[in-house]
Amino acid sequence: AQSVTQLGSHVSVSEGALVLLRCNYSSSVPPYLFWYVQYPNQGLQLLLKYTTGATLVKGINGFEAEFKKSETSFHLTKPSAHMSDAAEYFCAVTAQRGNTGKLIFGQGTTLQVKP
Amino acid sequence: KAGVTQTPRYLIKTRGQQVTLSCSPISGHRSVSWYQQTPGQGLQFLFEYFSETQRNKGNFPGRFSGRQFSNSRSEMNVSTLELGDSALYLCASSYTQGSLYEQYFGPGTRLTVT
8 A cells, every 4th residue: 555645735935945845655565756746727747756766856847856765755855946836746656566557646735935 | 749638627517417527648648547636635546547448446436437438538427426526637648557657637627516
């Protein structure tokens, strides 16, 4: 069984400040991990994903995340927040094995960026 | 390349009615998944189709059903609508089945049940 916990349903940062969105996962099999972003009235857009190999993953728009197996975490960071980063962010997990793309999502974190 | 398209974008139905939502995947993509998004339950997996066959199903009642056509387009149907079915229904397509392949999401259909 798999699950995802996102710590903090709302995060507020000032423009130019560090963004840190937390994600912890539980998986009985090796996971693939994802971060998606959702802007109002839109679908989900993939920011980055971890499959295998390098544990520090770089994504679009300056975001990156680090897979830490020992901590079962996959936190999302960005060194300097921009107003356009305001959106809802979802962490997701799926199993490496099997022929399914079923994603298990966290509850989401709304990022507010203050000028 | 055109993205995933979903029709209609907005829909208002009455309790007890049924509804059909449509999803056209990215050209060349053969796998389609459906998700329900609500403020209370978040994003939940409904089902996944590949080559016109349902490959995986989430924990939803039998009122929720779907199908995939030979051109990979997919429809989902909800019968006997309940107020709790009000949600954003998202469709995602990927090149083929399997967790390694990126899923591309459509803009969703916003269903309101009154």
